[in-house]
Amino acid sequence: MTVNSSPKIGPVIQTERKARRLTLEALAGMSGVSKSMLSQIERSEANPTFAVLWSLTQALGLDFADLIAGGATTNEHDVIEVTPASHTPEIRSGDGLCRLKILSPPRLAGHTEWYAVEIAAGGRLDSDPHAKGAVEHFTAWTDGIIIRSGRGEAEVKRGETARYPADVPHAIANGGTETATGLLVLLYR
Template sequence: MHDTTTTPPEIGPGLQAARKARRLTLEQLAQMSGVSRSMLSQIERGEANPTFAVLWNLTQALGIEFSELIAGSSVLHKPAIGVMSAEQTPEIVSGNGACRLRILSPMQTAGESEWYAVEMAAGGTLVSAPHQAGAVEHFTALSGAFSVRSGREERSVAAGETARYPADVDHAIANVSGEVGQGILVLLYR
Protein backbone atom coordinates (compact mmCIF):
# COMPACT_ATOMS: atom_id res chain seq x y z
CA MET A 1 0.00 0.00 0.00
CA HIS A 2 1.28 3.45 -0.99
CA ASP A 3 1.31 6.16 1.67
CA THR A 4 -0.04 9.37 0.16
CA THR A 5 0.33 11.50 3.27
CA THR A 6 3.17 13.96 3.40
CA THR A 7 4.46 16.01 6.24
CA PRO A 8 5.00 19.66 5.44
CA PRO A 9 8.48 20.99 6.16
CA GLU A 10 9.06 22.55 9.55
CA ILE A 11 9.40 26.28 9.02
CA GLY A 12 9.78 27.22 12.69
CA PRO A 13 13.35 25.99 13.29
CA GLY A 14 14.56 27.64 10.09
CA LEU A 15 12.88 30.92 10.93
CA GLN A 16 14.25 30.94 14.45
CA ALA A 17 17.77 30.01 13.31
CA ALA A 18 17.78 32.71 10.62
CA ARG A 19 16.44 35.33 13.05
CA LYS A 20 18.97 34.47 15.76
CA ALA A 21 21.86 34.30 13.28
CA ARG A 22 21.06 37.92 12.44
CA ARG A 23 20.69 38.81 16.14
CA LEU A 24 17.12 39.97 15.67
CA THR A 25 14.39 39.94 18.30
CA LEU A 26 10.88 38.84 17.42
CA GLU A 27 9.85 42.50 17.63
CA GLN A 28 12.58 43.62 15.23
CA LEU A 29 11.70 40.93 12.67
CA ALA A 30 8.03 41.82 13.04
CA GLN A 31 8.81 45.44 12.16
CA MET A 32 11.04 44.44 9.23
CA SER A 33 8.63 41.91 7.74
CA GLY A 34 5.21 43.31 8.58
CA VAL A 35 4.31 39.98 10.23
CA SER A 36 3.00 40.34 13.77
CA ARG A 37 5.19 39.35 16.70
CA SER A 38 2.60 36.85 17.93
CA MET A 39 2.38 35.20 14.48
CA LEU A 40 6.19 34.96 14.33
CA SER A 41 6.26 33.34 17.75
CA GLN A 42 3.56 30.83 16.73
CA ILE A 43 5.42 29.96 13.51
CA GLU A 44 8.70 29.43 15.39
CA ARG A 45 6.94 27.10 17.88
CA GLY A 46 5.27 25.17 15.06
CA GLU A 47 1.80 26.28 16.13
CA ALA A 48 0.93 28.19 12.94
CA ASN A 49 1.13 27.34 9.26
CA PRO A 50 2.18 30.54 7.42
CA THR A 51 0.71 31.56 4.08
CA PHE A 52 2.86 32.08 1.01
CA ALA A 53 2.59 35.87 1.47
CA VAL A 54 3.85 35.61 5.06
CA LEU A 55 6.74 33.39 3.95
CA TRP A 56 7.59 35.86 1.19
CA ASN A 57 7.68 38.77 3.64
CA LEU A 58 9.90 36.81 6.03
CA THR A 59 12.40 35.68 3.40
CA GLN A 60 12.63 39.23 2.03
CA ALA A 61 13.16 40.71 5.50
CA LEU A 62 15.83 38.12 6.34
CA GLY A 63 17.47 38.23 2.90
CA ILE A 64 17.24 34.45 2.40
CA GLU A 65 15.71 32.00 -0.06
CA PHE A 66 12.65 29.85 0.72
CA SER A 67 14.86 26.76 0.72
CA GLU A 68 17.01 28.25 3.48
CA LEU A 69 13.95 28.93 5.61
CA ILE A 70 12.83 25.32 5.25
CA ALA A 71 16.35 23.99 5.85
CA GLY A 72 16.21 24.76 9.57
CA SER A 73 19.52 24.87 11.34
CA SER A 74 21.44 24.58 8.06
CA VAL A 75 20.72 28.30 7.64
CA LEU A 76 23.44 28.85 10.22
CA HIS A 77 25.94 26.91 8.14
CA LYS A 78 25.91 28.44 4.71
CA PRO A 79 28.88 27.13 2.73
CA ALA A 80 31.71 29.62 2.28
CA ILE A 81 32.23 28.39 -1.27
CA GLY A 82 29.28 28.45 -3.65
CA VAL A 83 29.58 26.58 -6.93
CA MET A 84 27.38 27.21 -9.95
CA SER A 85 27.23 24.37 -12.46
CA ALA A 86 27.73 24.97 -16.17
CA GLU A 87 24.03 24.27 -16.71
CA GLN A 88 23.07 26.98 -14.18
CA THR A 89 25.37 29.63 -15.66
CA PRO A 90 23.24 32.01 -17.74
CA GLU A 91 24.42 32.84 -21.24
CA ILE A 92 23.62 35.26 -24.01
CA VAL A 93 23.99 34.17 -27.64
CA SER A 94 24.09 36.74 -30.44
CA GLY A 95 21.32 36.61 -33.03
CA ASN A 96 23.60 35.02 -35.63
CA GLY A 97 25.14 32.63 -33.08
CA ALA A 98 28.68 33.94 -33.70
CA CYS A 99 29.19 35.14 -30.13
CA ARG A 100 28.35 33.51 -26.81
CA LEU A 101 28.67 35.33 -23.49
CA ARG A 102 28.47 33.25 -20.31
CA ILE A 103 27.50 35.48 -17.38
CA LEU A 104 29.99 34.76 -14.60
CA SER A 105 29.14 37.62 -12.25
CA PRO A 106 26.40 37.30 -9.63
CA MET A 107 23.12 38.98 -10.54
CA GLN A 108 23.31 41.32 -7.53
CA THR A 109 26.39 43.08 -8.99
CA ALA A 110 24.65 44.01 -12.27
CA GLY A 111 24.88 47.74 -12.79
CA GLU A 112 28.11 47.92 -10.73
CA SER A 113 30.36 45.27 -12.24
CA GLU A 114 29.75 42.41 -14.63
CA TRP A 115 32.06 39.77 -16.04
CA TYR A 116 31.62 37.33 -18.88
CA ALA A 117 33.38 34.40 -20.55
CA VAL A 118 33.39 35.21 -24.26
CA GLU A 119 33.48 32.66 -27.07
CA MET A 120 33.43 34.10 -30.58
CA ALA A 121 33.43 32.36 -33.95
CA ALA A 122 36.07 33.28 -36.53
CA GLY A 123 35.03 36.61 -38.03
CA GLY A 124 32.40 37.18 -35.32
CA THR A 125 31.79 40.61 -33.81
CA LEU A 126 30.18 41.79 -30.57
CA VAL A 127 28.87 45.33 -31.12
CA SER A 128 27.65 47.29 -28.09
CA ALA A 129 25.80 50.56 -27.71
CA PRO A 130 27.18 52.97 -25.10
CA HIS A 131 26.72 51.99 -21.45
CA GLN A 132 26.15 54.60 -18.74
CA ALA A 133 28.58 57.50 -18.41
CA GLY A 134 31.96 56.47 -17.02
CA ALA A 135 31.58 52.76 -17.83
CA VAL A 136 34.83 50.96 -18.71
CA GLU A 137 35.40 47.51 -20.20
CA HIS A 138 38.43 45.25 -19.81
CA PHE A 139 38.76 42.52 -22.44
CA THR A 140 41.42 39.81 -22.02
CA ALA A 141 42.03 37.58 -25.04
CA LEU A 142 42.63 33.99 -23.93
CA SER A 143 42.94 32.51 -27.43
CA GLY A 144 42.71 33.83 -30.97
CA ALA A 145 43.27 37.41 -32.11
CA PHE A 146 40.84 40.26 -31.67
CA SER A 147 40.28 43.84 -32.66
CA VAL A 148 38.73 46.17 -30.08
CA ARG A 149 37.06 49.43 -31.07
CA SER A 150 35.98 52.17 -28.67
CA GLY A 151 34.55 55.28 -30.27
CA ARG A 152 36.87 56.05 -33.20
CA GLU A 153 39.93 54.24 -31.84
CA GLU A 154 40.74 50.62 -32.71
CA ARG A 155 43.48 48.33 -31.37
CA SER A 156 44.61 44.73 -31.93
CA VAL A 157 44.57 42.37 -28.95
CA ALA A 158 46.51 39.09 -29.09
CA ALA A 159 46.12 36.07 -26.81
CA GLY A 160 47.30 36.98 -23.32
CA GLU A 161 46.78 40.73 -23.79
CA THR A 162 44.16 42.92 -22.11
CA ALA A 163 42.49 45.98 -23.61
CA ARG A 164 40.95 48.59 -21.29
CA TYR A 165 38.67 51.13 -22.92
CA PRO A 166 35.71 53.47 -22.45
CA ALA A 167 32.39 51.68 -22.80
CA ASP A 168 30.22 54.80 -22.60
CA VAL A 169 30.63 55.20 -26.38
CA ASP A 170 29.85 52.78 -29.22
CA HIS A 171 32.31 49.90 -28.92
CA ALA A 172 32.96 46.48 -30.41
CA ILE A 173 35.09 43.37 -30.11
CA ALA A 174 35.82 41.39 -33.29
CA ASN A 175 37.52 38.02 -33.70
CA VAL A 176 40.01 38.62 -36.54
CA SER A 177 41.56 35.15 -36.37
CA GLY A 178 40.58 32.17 -38.47
CA GLU A 179 39.52 30.15 -35.42
CA VAL A 180 37.17 30.33 -32.47
CA GLY A 181 38.49 32.88 -29.99
CA GLN A 182 37.94 33.06 -26.26
CA GLY A 183 38.30 35.82 -23.72
CA ILE A 184 37.13 37.37 -20.48
CA LEU A 185 35.13 40.59 -20.54
CA VAL A 186 34.74 42.74 -17.41
CA LEU A 187 32.42 45.76 -17.38
CA LEU A 188 32.80 48.31 -14.58
CA TYR A 189 30.34 51.11 -13.97
CA ARG A 190 31.49 54.26 -12.17
Protein backbone atom coordinates in the same frame (compact mmCIF):
# COMPACT_ATOMS: atom_id res chain seq x y z
CA MET B 1 6.33 26.20 7.52
CA THR B 2 3.03 24.83 6.25
CA VAL B 3 1.68 25.39 2.76
CA ASN B 4 -0.60 28.22 3.93
CA SER B 5 1.82 29.96 6.32
CA SER B 6 4.12 32.78 5.34
CA PRO B 7 7.90 32.44 5.65
CA LYS B 8 9.45 33.64 8.92
CA ILE B 9 11.45 36.52 7.46
CA GLY B 10 12.15 38.48 10.66
CA PRO B 11 14.34 35.85 12.33
CA VAL B 12 16.24 35.33 9.06
CA ILE B 13 16.99 39.06 8.79
CA GLN B 14 18.16 39.09 12.41
CA THR B 15 20.37 36.00 11.96
CA GLU B 16 21.93 37.39 8.78
CA ARG B 17 22.47 40.82 10.39
CA LYS B 18 24.16 39.30 13.43
CA ALA B 19 26.26 36.94 11.28
CA ARG B 20 27.69 40.08 9.62
CA ARG B 21 28.19 41.73 13.05
CA LEU B 22 25.88 44.60 12.13
CA THR B 23 23.87 46.61 14.62
CA LEU B 24 20.29 47.59 13.85
CA GLU B 25 21.56 51.13 13.31
CA ALA B 26 24.24 49.98 10.85
CA LEU B 27 21.79 47.92 8.80
CA ALA B 28 19.32 50.81 8.85
CA GLY B 29 22.00 53.06 7.38
CA MET B 30 22.96 50.52 4.72
CA SER B 31 19.40 49.66 3.68
CA GLY B 32 17.48 52.91 4.16
CA VAL B 33 14.97 51.05 6.37
CA SER B 34 14.42 52.74 9.73
CA LYS B 35 15.88 51.20 12.88
CA SER B 36 12.42 50.92 14.47
CA MET B 37 11.00 49.18 11.37
CA LEU B 38 13.95 46.77 11.34
CA SER B 39 13.36 45.94 14.99
CA GLN B 40 9.67 45.27 14.32
CA ILE B 41 10.49 43.10 11.29
CA GLU B 42 13.03 41.05 13.25
CA ARG B 43 10.47 40.46 16.03
CA SER B 44 7.86 39.48 13.39
CA GLU B 45 5.69 42.41 14.49
CA ALA B 46 5.64 44.06 11.06
CA ASN B 47 4.83 42.73 7.60
CA PRO B 48 7.38 44.41 5.31
CA THR B 49 6.62 45.40 1.74
CA PHE B 50 8.51 43.91 -1.18
CA ALA B 51 10.47 47.16 -1.55
CA VAL B 52 11.61 47.01 2.09
CA LEU B 53 12.64 43.36 1.72
CA TRP B 54 14.50 44.18 -1.47
CA SER B 55 16.43 46.94 0.29
CA LEU B 56 17.35 44.57 3.13
CA THR B 57 18.49 41.74 0.84
CA GLN B 58 20.64 44.17 -1.15
CA ALA B 59 22.21 45.61 2.02
CA LEU B 60 22.92 42.14 3.42
CA GLY B 61 24.11 40.70 0.11
CA LEU B 62 21.41 38.02 0.26
CA ASP B 63 19.61 36.44 -2.63
CA PHE B 64 15.89 37.04 -2.29
CA ALA B 65 15.37 33.26 -2.56
CA ASP B 66 17.64 32.72 0.46
CA LEU B 67 15.49 35.10 2.49
CA ILE B 68 12.32 33.19 1.66
CA ALA B 69 14.03 29.80 2.13
CA GLY B 70 15.18 30.68 5.62
CA GLY B 71 18.51 32.38 5.11
CA ALA B 72 21.93 31.68 3.74
CA THR B 73 24.22 29.12 5.30
CA THR B 74 25.18 30.20 8.80
CA ASN B 75 28.87 30.47 7.94
CA GLU B 76 29.35 31.85 4.44
CA HIS B 77 33.09 31.26 4.63
CA ASP B 78 32.54 27.50 4.59
CA VAL B 79 30.23 27.52 1.56
CA ILE B 80 31.37 26.69 -1.93
CA GLU B 81 28.66 27.35 -4.47
CA VAL B 82 29.06 25.37 -7.68
CA THR B 83 26.94 26.12 -10.73
CA PRO B 84 26.71 23.22 -13.16
CA ALA B 85 27.73 24.05 -16.74
CA SER B 86 24.20 23.20 -17.88
CA HIS B 87 22.84 25.98 -15.61
CA THR B 88 25.28 28.68 -16.74
CA PRO B 89 23.21 31.22 -18.73
CA GLU B 90 24.37 31.98 -22.23
CA ILE B 91 23.77 34.82 -24.67
CA ARG B 92 24.24 34.34 -28.42
CA SER B 93 24.40 37.01 -31.08
CA GLY B 94 21.73 37.01 -33.78
CA ASP B 95 24.18 35.67 -36.36
CA GLY B 96 25.38 32.92 -34.00
CA LEU B 97 29.04 33.99 -34.25
CA CYS B 98 29.34 35.34 -30.70
CA ARG B 99 28.61 33.54 -27.45
CA LEU B 100 28.79 34.94 -23.93
CA LYS B 101 28.48 32.71 -20.87
CA ILE B 102 27.26 34.69 -17.87
CA LEU B 103 29.64 33.74 -15.06
CA SER B 104 28.67 36.37 -12.49
CA PRO B 105 25.86 35.74 -9.98
CA PRO B 106 22.51 37.40 -10.80
CA ARG B 107 22.61 39.53 -7.64
CA LEU B 108 25.59 41.47 -9.06
CA ALA B 109 23.86 42.43 -12.32
CA GLY B 110 24.15 46.16 -12.83
CA HIS B 111 27.17 46.38 -10.50
CA THR B 112 29.86 43.94 -11.65
CA GLU B 113 29.34 41.36 -14.37
CA TRP B 114 31.73 38.90 -15.97
CA TYR B 115 31.43 36.71 -19.03
CA ALA B 116 33.38 34.04 -20.88
CA VAL B 117 33.41 35.28 -24.49
CA GLU B 118 33.76 33.15 -27.61
CA ILE B 119 33.75 34.76 -31.07
CA ALA B 120 33.98 32.77 -34.30
CA ALA B 121 36.35 33.95 -37.03
CA GLY B 122 34.97 37.15 -38.54
CA GLY B 123 32.45 37.61 -35.73
CA ARG B 124 31.83 40.91 -34.00
CA LEU B 125 29.96 41.71 -30.80
CA ASP B 126 28.58 45.25 -31.07
CA SER B 127 27.30 46.90 -27.89
CA ASP B 128 25.27 50.03 -27.31
CA PRO B 129 26.51 52.31 -24.53
CA HIS B 130 26.02 51.02 -20.99
CA ALA B 131 25.31 53.30 -18.00
CA LYS B 132 27.40 56.44 -17.60
CA GLY B 133 30.83 55.61 -16.18
CA ALA B 134 30.70 51.91 -17.12
CA VAL B 135 34.07 50.36 -17.98
CA GLU B 136 34.89 47.00 -19.57
CA HIS B 137 38.02 44.94 -19.01
CA PHE B 138 38.69 42.28 -21.66
CA THR B 139 41.43 39.70 -21.13
CA ALA B 140 42.28 37.77 -24.29
CA TRP B 141 42.78 34.02 -23.95
CA THR B 142 43.67 33.78 -27.64
CA ASP B 143 45.03 36.07 -30.35
CA GLY B 144 42.84 37.84 -32.90
CA ILE B 145 40.79 40.16 -30.66
CA ILE B 146 40.14 43.73 -31.76
CA ILE B 147 38.49 46.15 -29.32
CA ARG B 148 36.69 49.28 -30.45
CA SER B 149 35.43 51.90 -28.01
CA GLY B 150 34.21 55.26 -29.21
CA ARG B 151 36.75 56.24 -31.88
CA GLY B 152 39.57 54.13 -30.41
CA GLU B 153 40.70 50.71 -31.61
CA ALA B 154 43.28 48.26 -30.26
CA GLU B 155 44.39 44.73 -31.01
CA VAL B 156 44.60 42.58 -27.90
CA LYS B 157 46.91 39.56 -27.95
CA ARG B 158 46.76 36.41 -25.83
CA GLY B 159 47.27 37.27 -22.16
CA GLU B 160 46.78 41.01 -22.60
CA THR B 161 43.96 43.00 -20.98
CA ALA B 162 42.23 45.99 -22.56
CA ARG B 163 40.36 48.46 -20.36
CA TYR B 164 38.02 50.88 -22.09
CA PRO B 165 34.91 53.04 -21.67
CA ALA B 166 31.68 51.09 -22.12
CA ASP B 167 29.38 54.10 -21.86
CA VAL B 168 29.95 54.74 -25.57
CA PRO B 169 29.27 52.43 -28.53
CA HIS B 170 31.88 49.65 -28.38
CA ALA B 171 32.68 46.29 -29.95
CA ILE B 172 34.77 43.17 -29.54
CA ALA B 173 35.69 41.56 -32.85
CA ASN B 174 37.63 38.53 -33.98
CA GLY B 175 40.05 39.56 -36.71
CA GLY B 176 41.68 36.11 -36.80
CA THR B 177 40.98 32.93 -38.72
CA GLU B 178 40.14 30.77 -35.68
CA THR B 179 37.69 31.10 -32.80
CA ALA B 180 38.83 33.75 -30.30
CA THR B 181 38.09 33.62 -26.56
CA GLY B 182 38.51 35.81 -23.52
CA LEU B 183 37.13 37.04 -20.21
CA LEU B 184 34.99 40.18 -20.16
CA VAL B 185 34.40 42.08 -16.92
CA LEU B 186 31.91 44.95 -16.89
CA LEU B 187 32.09 47.43 -14.01
CA TYR B 188 29.40 49.99 -13.36
CA ARG B 189 30.37 53.13 -11.42
